[in-house]
Every structure is written in C-alpha cells, then in structure tokens.
Amino acid sequence: MTTNQTNSDVTSKFANVIEGGTELRLHYNVAGDGAQVVVMLHGSGPGASGWANFNANVQAFVDAGYRVILPDFPGWGQSDTVVCTGSRSDLNARVLKSLLDQLDVQSADLIGNSMGGHSAVAFTLAYPERVGKLVLMGGGTGGPSQFVPMPTEGIKLLQGLYREPTLDNLKKMLNVFVYDAGSMTEELMQTRLANIVARQDHLESFVKSSAANPKQFPDYGHRLHEIKSAALIIWGRDDRFVPLDVGLRLAAGLPNADMHIFGRCGHWAQWEHAEKFNRMVLEFFAR
Numbered sequence: 001m002t003t004n005q006t007n008s009d010v011t012s013k014f015a016n017v018i019e020g021g022t023e024l025r026l027h028y029n030v031a032g033d034g035a036q037v038v039v040m041l042h043g044s045g046p047g048a049s050g051w052a053n054f055n056a057n058v059q060a061f062v063d064a065g066y067r068v069i070l071p072d073f074p075g076w077g078q079s080d081t082v083v084c085t086g087s088r089s090d091l092n093a094r095v096l097k098s099l100l101d102q103l104d105v106q107s108a109d110l111i112g113n114s115m116g117g118h119s120a121v122a123f124t125l126a127y128p129e130r131v132g133k134l135v136l137m138g139g140g141t142g143g144p145s146q147f148v149p150m151p152t153e154g155i156k157l158l159q160g161l162y163r164e165p166t167l168d169n170l171k172k173m174l175n176v177f178v179y180d181a182g183s184m185t186e187e188l189m190q191t192r193l194a195n196i197v198a199r200q201d202h203l204e205s206f207v208k209s210s211a212a213n214p215k216q217f218p219d220y221g222h223r224l225h226e227i228k229s230a231a232l233i234i235w236g237r238d239d240r241f242v243p244l245d246v247g248l249r250l251a252a253g254l255p256n257a258d259m260h261i262f263g264r265c266g267h268w269a270q271w272e273h274a275e276k277f278n279r280m281v282l283e284f285f286a287r
Helices: 052-053 059-064 090-101 113-125 153-163 166-175 186-196 200-211 221-227 246-253 274-286
Strands: 014-017 022-032 035-042 066-071 108-113 131-138 231-236 257-262
Touching: 014 090, 022 052, 022 059, 035 052, 035 090, 035 113, 035 246, 052 066, 052 108, 059 066, 059 274, 066 090, 090 113, 108 113, 113 131, 113 221, 131 274, 153 166, 153 200, 166 186, 221 246, 231 246, 231 274, 246 257, 257 274
Parallel strands: 035 066, 035 108, 108 131, 131 231, 231 257
Antiparallel strands: 014 022, 022 066
C-alpha cells in the first residue's frame, strides 16, 4: 500500500531539459533514498504517466531499499508536450539522460513498459555505461509481429482514443489492454479519462507526431546483440497490443536475457500481476 511518504503528490518534482534547442519542463516522481536507483519508464497510452503506470510497484522497491525515479516523458503526464518528427525512442533516451545528469545518477536499473521498453533499449544503446540491468515488458525492439497483422487491435484502439477521447473509446481500449477487463473499475476509468482530457495539447501533439512520422519507435532488433546488460523480458501471454512473439525476439536477440511469460495477462504485467512482478524483478536485481 502506498504510504504518505510515497504518494504521487509528495514525490512530485520538475526539471528543465533541452530537446532540439527547446527548453521543456519535465515532471517526475522520486521516492526512497537508497544508493541503488531504479528508473521506471511508462508507456504511450492516452493519460499515461510514470506514477499511473507503476503505482502498484513503487512501494515494494522503496521498501527493498531503492531510490525510484518515474519520469513523465514529454507529451505525457505533467511534462511539457512536444511534436516528435523523428524517433520517439531516442528523444526519450536523450531526455532521460538529461534528467539523470541533473540528479547526479551515474548508473541505474531500468524498467520499461511498452514505449518505456523502446526508450530503455534506445537509452542502453546510446549510453551503455549508465545502465545496470534491464526489465522490458510489452516493448523494446519496435519490430513487427510475424503472426499478428500490424497495427494490432490494441494499437488501433489506442490511436482511435487519441483522436476521439470519449469514455466509450477508453472502455474499448481498456477491454483489450488487460486480460481481465473486470478489474478496471468505473472509478479507474473516469480518473484515466479525466487525465486524458485535461491535456488536450498532449493528444494533439501525439496525433501530429504520428502523422509526421508513423514509425515513432524504430526497429532496433539488428542491434540487440550490442546490449551486454543482463535483461529480464516479461510478457503477457494474452497481450493484444504487442504480441508475444515480439518478446521472444527480444529474448533471442539480447545476449544476456531471461524471459518470463505471465498467463492470463495482457499488456500491463506490472499491474495485472503486481505482487509476483515485484518479487521477480527484485530477485533479478539482487543477483
């Protein structure tokens, strides 16, 4: 359970970063004061943020002695918005480096979900000396599934929600986002919708970015062999956003990777199986 010391308001902070010659205000949460740092990188869904994606995980890592950093990438959460005409993965990697430089973090373990997985791989390729271990869920290569038509069912619904942010479209997306849609309460959906419509600028910049460059997350499959960090690939067997075979490609391409597949799990393993996820990742980091 989240304590008063690790709730979103108490841990909320801002930093200024320069991207493409423009100063951006970047929001992040930081909890715990351990010597070892873990950075949790969120996905690209409308209304996503570091805290929204990982609030079921923060306390377990703080209790284990970690300092936990949760950035909101530009265009999400409370961070400034940006139109990305190139690689979103690399933009996020540059922004993350700037933040870690300001926080005097020389090395960190990275946990990346979906877009966060792509960003973690891009960061590791660009700054390998800054990365300890990697945990990737639902993203990482940017490569297509070999068995499921692209874009997938889930990605189509996500794009539709960005263009028409209604409760009905949100429910349609969440219905395939997790394995058990019954776990998504009406309160959770209303809160998520409020977060979405509160930042119309984020919605507009995502649509403009996709129009300028439909391939926001380039395929780094051919470079995975360069990553020497130990990696743990965690995937939902029933992921309808990024199919399981994409995770298998990651596991095959990364030289030092293990993989765990959750049954009865969609695109949000860290939330759908939070207790086991936390235990598994903490054990992996402790090796």
